[in-house]
Amino acid sequence: MSDLLELEDLRVSAGPHEIVRGVDLAVPAGQTVAVVGESGSGKSLTMLSVMGLLSPPLRVSGGHVRLAGWELTGLHERQLREIRGNEVAMIYQDPMTSLNPLMRVGEQVMEAMTAHGVAKAQARERMLDLLARVGIPDPRRTARAYPHEFSGGMRQRVMIASALAMRPKLLIADEPTTALDVTIQQQILALVDELRQELGMTTIWVTHDLGVVARLVDRVVVMYAGHVVEDAPVRQVFAAPQHPYTASLLASLPDPNSDGRGRLATIPGRPPTSTQTITGCPFRPRCAQARDICAVRPELLPRTLPVSPTAAPAAAGGAVAEPAAGGGAAVAVEAATTRVACHVPPAEWR
Amino acid sequence: MRRFARHSLTRRLVEAVLTLFGVAVLVFAMLRAIPGDQITATLGTESAALSPDQLASLRDYYGLDKPLPVQFFSWLGDIFTGNLGYSQRAGESVLAMTESALPITIELAILATIVGLVIGVPLAMLSASRPNGARDGVSQVIGLLALSIPNFLIAATLLTLISKYAHYNPNAGEFQHLFANPGVNLQQMMFPALVLGFGLAAPIMRTARTSLLEVSTADFMRTARGKGVAPMRLRVRHLLHNALNPIITMTGIQFGYLLGGAIVVEQIFSVPGIGQQVLVGMQQKDYAVVQSTVLVIATLFVLVNLLTDFLYRVVDPRVRAS
The missing domain is CATH 1.10.3720.10 (MetI-like)
Incomplete structure (x- = not known):
């Protein structure tokens, strides 16, 4: 299987401070991946550097980004422009601020096509189709509306339409539902997932809430303090997390089956800041399982797990307890190798 | 929405009229506050030689003997009829000059x-x-x-x-x-x-x-x-x-x-x-x-x-x- 996206030791810095500290990630064509982490873990910056959209003082300070075998790091802005919106597209976190307030929404969708040489008349026709496809009523009329006349959910639909206009190979959805009402969240998630299947796009969901996307993805990449700490098939992550940080994240998901009286689990302490130098495991100061060996920087280690077919994601709570409802949870990944940045196997956790 | 827009337009117009009235009062008052008047400006030092009778008749001619509010409103009233006044020096109406x-x-x-x-x-x-x-x-x-x-x-x-x-x-x-x-x-x-x-x-x-x-x-x-x-x-x-x-x-x-x-x-x-x-x-x-x-x-x-x-x-x- 060829990898559509390849990140190799990717580093992002702001001035002298490194925020993304060497990310390795390979996403095969057609796969759906969740990149999970707290805010500040570097997950959004990693994805923005794929798009070449970091703005100063942020910059890629090391490593490689390859898309379909093409090296993107160090590419001229003009060449990057041909790729953006065409090969890779992104849906952003806040639809309230991500649309130009002074431009009609139809034009904003068309622009994604005219920027890549599609003739205006054709772009207009496709724009109307796209708006209809993402569920915007009466596209002919609404295309003339301005963003402020739309609700958050509708705006996000417009964002989706403009991201998918050129049928990109890779779609990056950066917390696309965080700013939306809970009732709208599911609609948007379902819409993006539907379109993903329809267009056969490789998709990366960036989120801080694993529960939200659990049933949409094949694989989960957990980031902490600019590092990837665990990278595994989704079922394995829920069934048998191999890094204590992943385990803590899962434990802090609310369980809809509980009576609501218990307290949610929290992770004590705070992630390191970008100004701190990290040696060894970045999670070590907050980790109950930390040993002496954790002070040595652990690399991502392959760890093959015996996967039992009954390894139901019980630990995940209700969000994934009913995968059938999502439809998208037909995880086709076999018992693959988990890669994890922890030397202490779960069997030895206290 | 439309009603609000009309309301705000009315408000702006009222504000504009009030502003202009304020300017009128201010410029009128300031001109009167500084020493001298049209008579001294026209005649210069010679105005000191005027007899009280001559002075009074000149003041009457220019309307300077009337109370200030009367002078003010007579000027303002004239403006609404398109009469901006008459320049003594230029011998021309202010409207024509403007x-x-x-x-x-x-x-x-x-x-x-x-x-x-x-x-x-x-x-x-x-x-x-x-x-x-x-x-x-x-x-x-x-x-x-x-x-x-x-x-x-x-x-x-x-x-x-x-x-x-x-x-x-x-x-x-x-x-x-x-x-x-x-x-x-x-x-x-x-x-x-x-x-x-x-x-x-x-x-x-x-x-x-x-x-x-x-x-x-x-x-x-x-x-x-x-x-x-x-x-x-x-x-x-x-x-x-x-x-x-x-x-x-x-x-x-x-x-x-x-x-x-x-x-x-x-x-x-x-x-x-x-x-x-x-x-x-x-x-x-x-x-x-x-x-x-x-x-x-x-x-x-x-x-x-x-x-x-x-x-x-x-x-x-x-x-x-x-």
Whole structure:
């Protein structure tokens, strides 16, 4: 299987401070991946550097980004422009601020096509189709509306339409539902997932809430303090997390089956800041399982797990307890190798 | 929504009328507060030789013996009938004087504003494209120079240079009106417009730079870049368009000031605009000229403000909606 996206030791810095500290990630064509982490873990910056959209003082300070075998790091802005919106597209976190307030929404969708040489008349026709496809009523009329006349959910639909206009190979959805009402969240998630299947796009969901996307993805990449700490098939992550940080994240998901009286689990302490130098495991100061060996920087280690077919994601709570409802949870990944940045196997956790 | 819009328009008009009334009171009171009156201004030191009877009859003639409120409202009432008063010195009605001077000032103000925008906005875009870079530094220095060198200095230097070395001074001859002799008129307007425009470019440039820098970090700019939008379209359609409102505000204010007459520059280039009219009126204590001209200028200022508000609506659909 060829990898559509390849990140190799990717580093992002702001001035002298490194925020993304060497990310390795390979996403095969057609796969759906969740990149999970707290805010500040570097997950959004990693994805923005794929798009070449970091703005100063942020910059890629090391490593490689390859898309379909093409090296993107160090590419001229003009060449990057041909790729953006065409090969890779992104849906952003806040639809309230991500649309130009002074431009009609139809034009904003068309622009994604005219920027890549599609003739205006054709772009207009496709724009109307796209708006209809993402569920915007009466596209002919609404295309003339301005963003402020739309609700958050509708705006996000417009964002989706403009991201998918050129049928990109890779779609990056950066917390696309965080700013939306809970009732709208599911609609948007379902819409993006539907379109993903329809267009056969490789998709990366960036989120801080694993529960939200659990049933949409094949694989989960957990980031902490600019590092990837665990990278595994989704079922394995829920069934048998191999890094204590992943385990803590899962434990802090609310369980809809509980009576609501218990307290949610929290992770004590705070992630390191970008100004701190990290040696060894970045999670070590907050980790109950930390040993002496954790002070040595652990690399991502392959760890093959015996996967039992009954390894139901019980630990995940209700969000994934009913995968059938999502439809998208037909995880086709076999018992693959988990890669994890922890030397202490779960069997030895206290 | 429409009802609210009409309501806000009414409110703005009421505000405008109140402002103008305030200006009228102020200018009337100020002229009376400074020592001397039309009689002393006309006769000079000889007015001391007037007998009390002569003085009284002159005061009666000018209406100076009436109580101030009566004088004030009789002036204001006349204005509503289109009678701006009569200039003793010029022997002409203030309305006629204004009709000849005002178009000249408006033309100069428009030309200067165009020059200011043409210099200021591109400079700001250059400057904001790479903040703290070399281009930014150069633009900022130009802006600072334009702000700190007084325009009479630039005007006098320019006039000296062109007439001495290029033997060219279109302003030396008699002033020609735009519609009477456009060729000569534009030559005569060119230098004052350049001088005023250069001074105008500085505040426009600074305002635009700040506004552009602010917009450039907005999320929708990242969205547009993420779509692969070409740089020129990115800069004009997304960046500049969204940065326009503060630029309009600043330009509106500056344009309003220019309508008050660029007194010094008009003087240097012998442009018979409204600034000169007020200046001469003040020197000669010509009550009617100063009072009425100031009121005309204030009215224009208020109108420009209303126009600025209207432009916001054109630029920003959100303003239209609220």
